Amino acid sequence: MRMFVGSNLERRLAAGDFAVTAEVGPPRGPDPADVKKKAGILRGVADAYNVTDNQTAVVRMSSIAASKILLQEGLEPVMQIVCRDRNRIAIQSDLLGAWALGIRNVLCLSGDHQSAGAGGKLKGHPGAKNVYDIDSIQLISVVKGLRDGAVQEGGDSISPAAPFFIGAAWTPLGPPEKFRTIRLAKKINAGANFIQTQAVYDIKRFAEAVRRAEDMGLTDRAAILPGIIVPRSAGMLKYMNANVPGIEVPEEMIRRMKNAADPKIEGIEITLELIDAVKNLSGIKGVHLQAIEAEELLPDIIRSAGLLPRPRIY
Amino acid sequence: MIFAEWKPLDELIDKLKIHRKVLLVGCATCVAECAAGGEKEVETLAPLLRMALKKQDHSIEIITATLEKQCEWEFVEQLAQQVAEVDAIMSIACGIGVQALAERFDPVVVYPGVNTSALTIREEAGLWAARCAACGDCILGETFGYCPVARCAKSLLNGPCGGTRKDGKCEVNEEVDCVWNLIVERADERGRLESLSKFKKAKDWSNSSHGGPKRVIREDLRQ
Amino acid sequence: MSDGNQQPGQEPEVVLLYCQHGLCHEAKGSAWYQECAGLSIRAIMMPCSSKIEVSYILKLLESGADAVEVVACPEKSCKYLVGSLRAERRIEYVRGLLEKIGYAPERVGISRKLSQSPVQLMDLARARADAVRSFGINPMKKGE
Numbered sequence A: 001m002r003m004f005v006g007s008n009l010e011r012r013l014a015a016g017d018f019a020v021t022a023e024v025g026p027p028r029g030p031d032p033a034d035v036k037k038k039a040g041i042l043r044g045v046a047d048a049y050n051v052t053d054n055q056t057a058v059v060r061m062s063s064i065a066a067s068k069i070l071l072q073e074g075l076e077p078v079m080q081i082v083c084r085d086r087n088r089i090a091i092q093s094d095l096l097g098a099w100a101l102g103i104r105n106v107l108c109l110s111g112d113h114q115s116a117g118a119g120g121k122l123k124g125h126p127g128a129k130n131v132y133d134i135d136s137i138q139l140i141s142v143v144k145g146l147r148d149g150a151v152q153e154g155g156d157s158i159s160p161a162a163p164f165f166i167g168a169a170w171t172p173l174g175p176p177e178k179f180r181t182i183r184l185a186k187k188i189n190a191g192a193n194f195i196q197t198q199a200v201y202d203i204k205r206f207a208e209a210v211r212r213a214e215d216m217g218l219t220d221r222a223a224i225l226p227g228i229i230v231p232r233s234a235g236m237l238k239y240m241n242a243n244v245p246g247i248e249v250p251e252e253m254i255r256r257m258k259n260a261a262d263p264k265i266e267g268i269e270i271t272l273e274l275i276d277a278v279k280n281l282s283g284i285k286g287v288h289l290q291a292i293e294a295e296e297l298l299p300d301i302i303r304s305a306g307l308l309p310r311p312r313i314y
Numbered sequence B: 001m002i003f004a005e006w007k008p009l010d011e012l013i014d015k016l017k018i019h020r021k022v023l024l025v026g027c028a029t030c031v032a033e034c035a036a037g038g039e040k041e042v043e044t045l046a047p048l049l050r051m052a053l054k055k056q057d058h059s060i061e062i063i064t065a066t067l068e069k070q071c072e073w074e075f076v077e078q079l080a081q082q083v084a085e086v087d088a089i090m091s092i093a094c095g096i097g098v099q100a101l102a103e104r105f106d107p108v109v110v111y112p113g114v115n116t117s118a119l120t121i122r123e124e125a126g127l128w129a130a131r132c133a134a135c136g137d138c139i140l141g142e143t144f145g146y147c148p149v150a151r152c153a154k155s156l157l158n159g160p161c162g163g164t165r166k167d168g169k170c171e172v173n174e175e176v177d178c179v180w181n182l183i184v185e186r187a188d189e190r191g192r193l194e195s196l197s198k199f200k201k202a203k204d205w206s207n208s209s210h211g212g213p214k215r216v217i218r219e220d221l222r223q
Numbered sequence C: 001m002s003d004g005n006q007q008p009g010q011e012p013e014v015v016l017l018y019c020q021h022g023l024c025h026e027a028k029g030s031a032w033y034q035e036c037a038g039l040s041i042r043a044i045m046m047p048c049s050s051k052i053e054v055s056y057i058l059k060l061l062e063s064g065a066d067a068v069e070v071v072a073c074p075e076k077s078c079k080y081l082v083g084s085l086r087a088e089r090r091i092e093y094v095r096g097l098l099e100k101i102g103y104a105p106e107r108v109g110i111s112r113k114l115s116q117s118p119v120q121l122m123d124l125a126r127a128r129a130d131a132v133r134s135f136g137i138n139p140m141k142k143g144e
């Protein structure tokens, strides 16, 4: 496989090692110390760190700035970009700026609608005007244009090219399920190099979806990293199963969590089992871990999964 | 049709209370279809405003009219006599009608009585839903007759976001179908799912409001 | 709460809009409501309660009625199936509008009854009158 940017993440995947990515949500305030603190907790445990872009439509420190802080702290960012807030002009401008700052991995997303407001927990900005000039797949092709064609979406050339390692999301179990593999193919055809998925709990159904992707030759063309959100309680699993589109939690997992003496330990146990299960799936190249509001759990989890220390990258 | 809804009554009362005599004008076309600005609504709003103003001790006379089409000059002209009697107009037609009156009857102040918000169809009695967003580059021929520009909360053109709910509704509103789910199902029913695997490149929005105010000249119709 | 001027002793003026099926057979055709003089009631028969428009009710209030009571058929017995249901929804809508302009929503009400005797109809009107008495006279009457 051709090397595009030589980022940690790209080289890890090129080497055929099992990759680990984790998520770093930027703070709602302007203090770089908040980002540095999370960086301190997570340094060295993953190959790259996703920096969310105003996730759930709540204003946070920009993903570009937080990504830069991570770089300064010695962590490699995956800068997320959503299509909600910027048109193709602003997005491309930010991509050039991000490249200038040393950011090399991006993840292209549609983004949560501005009515989300952290699922109603915060006010957010439901009165905002959204943009959605381009969609996530068009965004992938725009990034690819800057990289492979040294050309902007409108046709003007840039010099030099701005190479990025391009990521995209996949919700394999979301309806309409029969289209989800086709949509994955569209993303990969448009230029996606790696794929991070919606959180996986139902391994059986996930494995079937991956097999369909494999049958279409997609798993050879892009590295699939299943998302795993560390479960903290039966309530959380139940909530996600009922309310988060594309997340399917088997009934017995919810029951197991409910009966657990210590749900926190049980959640870690489940996470380890999930990591182990996806590791053994053909077509899977790594894992994308999230511990919402509990990043401090990740180092131990990754260590217990036998994924630490991260092998050296050559 | 163009969809509009009454503005909050407080807002209307606030605008009218400084006047002496007001003409409330409806339109028998789109806004009548969406039960906001037709004759019925004029005759509902007028007594309501009179009652509200009277209660606040404002003595304002409200006269009424409903035009067949408030967006056509020949109909607008019919108001000339009534307008001469009043010191303000409140129109409950869409924004186009409001502006037609403002242009024709300058310098009489014209207030909008409704908020114009969408291009809809009446799905059933008492239920309207968006169908078109006047994007200027219609793609219905490729999306099996469903418009993702107007009906997808994110105007996605290459398929559904990850937010489609288990029951096929949109993540943004549990009452609204995810239009991409509808598109995919219809494509599948027709055995044409493959056609949706084609990449749709970034849309050219320049023939919509994003390209600046629309202005069209048809020489064949000029005089 | 008062939306008008309290004038004790003044009898509220009630308009009774009744579906033709709301009045019992025996009383049909007679000027039955005159039997109850002393109450300020105007009774108007409608072919079906679904014919009652929002604008019509508002006009009655605008022209000074203190209260409007609609008598519609019970859901199952409506001759036009959904007529009375529609009437009920419209009444709800009018009540909402009244509330928004600071009028007591109680000024408009609906009962779902069939084949009422004149006395029964009169009781419905009286109940409506009782419901609005505390709100005073309709402000539209002021300065007439």
Ligand code: SF4
Binding pocket: B131, B132, B133, B134, B135, B136, B137, B138, B139, B140, B147, B148, B149, B150
């Ligand atoms: S594609 Fe454009 S023109 Fe066609 S229905 Fe949708 S918004 Fe309207």
Ligand code: SF4
Binding pocket: B151, B152, B153, B154, B155, B156, B159, B160, B161, B162, B163, B164, B165, B169, B170, B171, B172, B177, B178, B179, B180, B181
């Ligand atoms: S759920 Fe469907 S309709 Fe709603 S934003 Fe996503 S793709 Fe669009």
